[in-house]
Amino acid sequence: MFRVPTRVLIGPGCRFQIPEILSSMGAKRCLLLTDGGVRSTPWFSGVQSLCGPHDLDDSIAQNPKHRNVDRLGAQARTGRYDAVIGIGGGSVLDAAKAVAMLATNEGSIASFEGKNQFSNASLPFLAIPTTCGTGSEVTWVSVISVPEQSRKISVKGDGMFPAFAIVDAELIRTLPSSLIASTGMDAFTHAIEAVVGKPANPVSDALALEAMSLLLHHLALACDPEGPAESKEQVMLASTMAGMAFGNADVGAVHCLSESIGGLLDLPHGLLNTLLLTPVLRYQQSHIAEPLLRIAQSLEIPFDSFFDHLQAFVESLPLPSWSSLNVSPSSFDLLASNSESNGSNASNRMDMRAEDYLTILRGL
Numbered sequence: 001m002f003r004v005p006t007r008v009l010i011g012p013g014c015r016f017q018i019p020e021i022l023s024s025m026g027a028k029r030c031l032l033l034t035d036g037g038v039r040s041t042p043w044f045s046g047v048q049s050l051c052g053p054h055d056l057d058d059s060i061a062q063n064p065k066h067r068n069v070d071r072l073g074a075q076a077r078t079g080r081y082d083a084v085i086g087i088g089g090g091s092v093l094d095a096a097k098a099v100a101m102l103a104t105n106e107g108s109i110a111s112f113e114g115k116n117q118f119s120n121a122s123l124p125f126l127a128i129p130t131t132c133g134t135g136s137e138v139t140w141v142s143v144i145s146v147p148e149q150s151r152k153i154s155v156k157g158d159g160m161f162p163a164f165a166i167v168d169a170e171l172i173r174t175l176p177s178s179l180i181a182s183t184g185m186d187a188f189t190h191a192i193e194a195v196v197g198k199p200a201n202p203v204s205d206a207l208a209l210e211a212m213s214l215l216l217h218h219l220a221l222a223c224d225p226e227g228p229a230e231s232k233e234q235v236m237l238a239s240t241m242a243g244m245a246f247g248n249a250d251v252g253a254v255h256c257l258s259e260s261i262g263g264l265l266d267l268p269h270g271l272l273n274t275l276l277l278t279p280v281l282r283y284q285q286s287h288i289a290e291p292l293l294r295i296a297q298s299l300e301i302p303f304d305s306f307f308d309h310l311q312a313f314v315e316s317l318p319l320p321s322w323s324s325l326n327v328s329p330s331s332f333d334l335l336a337s338n339s340e341s342n343g344s345n346a347s348n349r350m351d352m353r354a355e356d357y358l359t360i361l362r363g364l
């Protein structure tokens with residue numbers, strides 16, 4: 001099965017259709033969620049002014065925390081809102097998606113961990129990405145951190161798809177190059193894991209392969225402040241396409257490990273995926289040779305040197321190294337065990353156990 005029930009608007013300037021979209025959703029009063037960084041951008045007040053009557057909360061943190069989501073969920077249940085709007089990167093969109101679900105379902109976000117554990121469809125949710133990687137604007141999943149348990153939980157369900165997504169590349173004009181690089185590589189990781197995973201299907205493959213091609217050609221240019229505006233548009237497009245792909249297939253071991261590390265150490269998701277991508281795929285290569293061959297052919301990369309090309313692509317981007325993250329070996333056992341417990345671990349073609357993740361971590 002393939003589905004994207006979210007209505008998606010893509011293109012520079014499409015944010016100006018927000019009033020019509022809210023009107024079509026019957027939204028007269030909204031809860032608008034963002035973070036401090038987005039709120040301080042020069043364009044934010046202009047977008048905010050398109051959102052009609054609303055309450056604004058900018059408290060969403062990187063790797064959004066369950067207590068804040070629960071607090072906002074309680075506010076959403078009593079606030080008589082018609083819709084939730086999320087303006088931000090993956091953390092904001094995941095948190096806002098969770099809040100929209102809690103608006104119609106009494107309980108803590110942790111109590112709904114897993115798939116379809118809630119009864120009522122979410123309040124209509126309008127997702128406006130301001131980075132180029134999350135894909136959250138077109139998926140049913142929300143990933144939330146539970147610091148007390150040093151892990152992240154996934155909450156997903158049929159009723160959690162955003163009602164609308166507005167993908168406007170003009171909103172990443174002010175994004176620092178390092179964030180374009182790391183979030184763009186999150187999108188690349190979504191695409192590649194969608195293809196090499198067990199749940200892949202021909203439609204998700206088509207979206208993922210095209211997304212990878214766009215990112216390969218445009219991501220470095222999009223990171224260049226002097227680069228063409230078109231490259232940022234293509235990267236935004238690729239991010240949403242990759243989101244549609246993994247939302248209908250799944251992610252795999254790279255995300256299992258990056259979510260474990262992000263849950264424990266509060267490090268940026270896209271950066272972790274970037275640094276883990278080559279080592280994890282290389283570890284699994286004998287199990288994913290067939291889809292890797294298709295990817296190499298599609299991207300016109302020699303199969304024999306696929307990983308060299310992949311690593312060269314990663315290293316062409318303005319990002320820090322693994323060693324600079326100072327991930328302590330004393331945490332490896334916990335990280336490996338949490339990776340095996342991740343809900344996406346079963347989507348790997350290779351049977352990945354904690355020992356496998358431990359071997360990868362020790363080799364980084």
Ligand SMILES: [Fe+2]
Pocket residue numbers: 134186190255269273
């Ligand atoms: Fe991701």
